[in-house]
Amino acid sequence: MTETTRRDEIAAGLAGVEARIAEACRAAGRAREELTLVAVTKTYPASDVRHLAALGVRDVGENRDQEAAPKAGDCADLGLVWHFIGQLQTNKARSVVRYADVVHSVDRLRLVSALGAEAVRAGREITCLVQVALDDDPARGGARPQDVPAVADAVAAAEGLRLGGVMAVAPLGEEPARAFAKLRRIAQAVQDAHPGARIVSAGMSGDLGEAVANGATHLRIGTALLGHRKPFVR
Numbered sequence: 326m327t328e329t330t331r332r333d334e335i336a337a338g339l340a341g342v343e344a345r346i347a348e349a350c351r352a353a354g355r356a357r358e359e360l361t362l363v364a365v366t367k368t369y370p371a372s373d374v375r376h377l378a379a380l381g382v383r384d385v386g387e388n389r390d391q392e393a394a395p396k397a398g399d400c401a402d403l404g405l406v407w408h409f410i411g412q413l414q415t416n417k418a419r420s421v422v423r424y425a426d427v428v429h430s431v432d433r434l435r436l437v438s439a440l441g442a443e444a445v446r447a448g449r450e451i452t453c454l455v456q457v458a459l460d461d462d463p464a465r466g467g468a469r470p471q472d473v474p475a476v477a478d479a480v481a482a483a484e485g486l487r488l489g490g491v492m493a494v495a496p497l498g499e500e501p502a503r504a505f506a507k508l509r510r511i512a513q514a515v516q517d518a519h520p521g522a523r524i525v526s527a528g529m530s531g532d533l534g535e536a537v538a539n540g541a542t543h544l545r546i547g548t549a550l551l552g553h554r555k556p557f558v559r
């Protein structure tokens with residue numbers, strides 16, 4: 326496919342997503358300005374990130390350090406905000422703090438310590454969201470709701486880190502609206518303890534409307550912008 330065609334395809338995806346966001350905002354009585362669209366570019370090349378940037382997208386999300394680090398390096402001239410949204414091993418913290426501005430997947434105290442130490446060492450301040458597990462499947466990551474306050478307090482206290490708020494993925498087989506309503510209550514409790522922690526990262530291609538209705542501030546959208554990803558081969 327030529328680059329012009331790919332640009333047009335992404336422009337059409339973006340227009341479709343913006344129309345859905347506009348409709349969700351209208352239904353919820355919210356303003357578009359309350360929402361940040363994070364374009365999830367995992368599995369797609371740096372050239373797609375350039376197309377998105379040319380179309381006015383400022384925030385991009387990635388979930389694997391091995392892929393994200395070189396892509397962020399290739400795109401460093403664009404001045405984008407990089408969001409790390411995938412499960413993160415502590416041994417990847419050093420790499421991730423070099424390019425990520427926001428880490429959405431902070432779910433345990435050991436990871437808070439690792440990110441804080443590496444952020445200080447890199448001379449950066451990283452915004453961290455506490456990922457909340459809305460189901461009982463530990464494989465998908467996230468802190469259990471009862472553990473969220475301790476993780477949030479640790480982020481808030483860590484040098485090099487700023488507590489931005491919370492993030493969640495709607496569990497498979499549960500009504501996204503129910504899951505996001507639960508997240509909203511947890512987000513409010515975190516914000517009561519830490520007034521600056523206003524971010525609620527919720528909503529993907531399939532459930533962005535439910536997320537907007539339940540107070541999301543950040544939508545993480547991949548497929549609806551860029552198309553269906555090829556199955557990941559290790």
Ligand SMILES: *Cc1c(COP(=O)(O)O)cnc(C)c1O
Nearest residue numbers: 365388410529530545546547548
């Ligand atoms: C891949 C991914 C997304 C984007 O999902 P789509 O359904 O493609 O919009 C959002 N959040 C996380 C954590 C992801 O891994």
